[in-house]
Amino acid sequence: MGGxxxxxxxKIDQAYNEARACAGVNAFTAAEMMCRKILMHIAVDKGAADGKSFAFYLSHLADQGYVTPPMRGWVDVIRSHGNIAVHEIPPSDKDRALGTLIFTEQLLRMVYLMEHLAAQYTAQP
Structure with a gap:
């Protein structure tokens, strides 16, 4: 599951692969919990202090430009689905969890993949 x-x-690769593995074995609640945790990992990787609140991490990502205004709605889907998985008793269903994983994958692509490719294609021989 997931690309x-x-x-x-x-650390982010490990967390993302764990979310993918969870989804792959129908552990959809665990997958959504990991996607929520990935938001925290990204914030810390991008300069936020460790040990802060979840809301602090989300604000940091927006304040630093890693989550742009058009992205906020679907990043909020990761947050809200992860919160349901963490704080409510009913299990996550497959469709919702796969949607959460798709949004997480896209966020990772936008934050990391393009920077990675830019470094590859602009490297001096």
């Missing part, structure tokens, strides 16, 4: 994303830092 490969090149250029991810190790």
């Amino acid at each position: 490969e994303v090149a250029g991810l830092p190790q």
